[in-house]
Amino acid sequence: xxxxxxxxxxxxxxxxxxxxxxxxxxxxxxxxxxxxxxxxxxxxxxxxxxxxxxxxxxxxxxxxxxxxxxxxxxxxxxxxxxxxxxxxxxxxxxxxxxxxxxxxxxxxxxxxxxxxxxxxxxxxxxxxxxxxxxxxxxxxxxxxxxxxxxxxxxxxxxxxxxxxxxxxxxxxxxxxxxxxxxxxxxxxxxxxxxxxxxxxxxxxxxxx
Numbered sequence: 001x002x003x004x005x006x007x008x009x010x011x012x013x014x015x016x017x018x019x020x021x022x023x024x025x026x027x028x029x030x031x032x033x034x035x036x037x038x039x040x041x042x043x044x045x046x047x048x049x050x051x052x053x054x055x056x057x058x059x060x061x062x063x064x065x066x067x068x069x070x071x072x073x074x075x076x077x078x079x080x081x082x083x084x085x086x087x088x089x090x091x092x093x094x095x096x097x098x099x100x101x102x103x104x105x106x107x108x109x110x111x112x113x114x115x116x117x118x119x120x121x122x123x124x125x126x127x128x129x130x131x132x133x134x135x136x137x138x139x140x141x142x143x144x145x146x147x148x149x150x151x152x153x154x155x156x157x158x159x160x161x162x163x164x165x166x167x168x169x170x171x172x173x174x175x176x177x178x179x180x181x182x183x184x185x186x187x188x189x190x191x192x193x194x195x196x197x198x199x200x201x202x203x204x205x206x207x208x
Contacts, residue, residue, distance in 0.1 A: 088161045098123055101154055109170045113204045114150050114177075127151070134200075141191040146200060149184065153177050174204050 087095040089106045101107075102121055111120045115134055121127045127150075131143035153176045160166040168176070181201050185194045 088158070089167065100158060101151055102127070106167075107154065110150070110154070110173050113170070113174060114146075116203065124151075135196060141189060142193055142196050145184070145188070145192055145197060149177055149180060153180060177201060178205055 085094055085096075087093045087099055087104060089104055090099075093099060093104075101124060102111075108120065115121070115130050118130045118134060121130050128143070128147055131146050132140075135143045135146070137143070153173060157168045157173055157176065160168060178201050181197060185197070188194055
């Protein structure tokens with residue numbers, strides 16, 4: 001703290017926020033912008049395009065970044081924060097959506113706790129089926145909310161590892177689910193039987 005006061009914020013050692021891919025992309029964009037000369041006059045922007053095609057903001061991005069390779073559709077590293085598509089928890093394993101949410105080694109205990117008496121899901125559609133079975137009924141508001149809640153916490157915990165270097169334990173993951181559910185119930189639809197979700201979450205807390 002005193003280093004910041006005496007030497008300024010530049011003395012802080014901060015975790016890099018951009019990967020090498022993002023840094024290169026930023027440099028290309030900055031170079032393109034610097035070549036634009038501002039002049040007095042009406043605000044007019046011209047860009048060659050097909051007039052028969054509906055204009056979308058993505059056209060501007062493609063105008064500046066047209067030479068960059070397209071991101072792989074099944075790879076969550078495309079957003080540029082990661083230099084590779086490897087799982088941050090499983091070195092060497094490709095981090096596609098199925099690995100991220102289902103088969104990553106860190107999630108085995110979480111799925112066992114979230115779906116007691118059920119086999120671990122093998123893919124995301126199987127998650128919805130298993131929750132529908134757990135709540136004894138077809139897919140609906142209650143099981144779907146449980147699905148979204150667990151997947152949301154998995155995503156947030158993964159980002160904690162990427163951006164902050166924090167690997168959450170199983171008890172911490174379940175506590176995060178409990179905390180999020182406590183917030184979600186205040187905005188829940190009347191179609192959702194909140195007590196069933198609270199009972200399910202309480203059972204997970206008891207396991208840990």
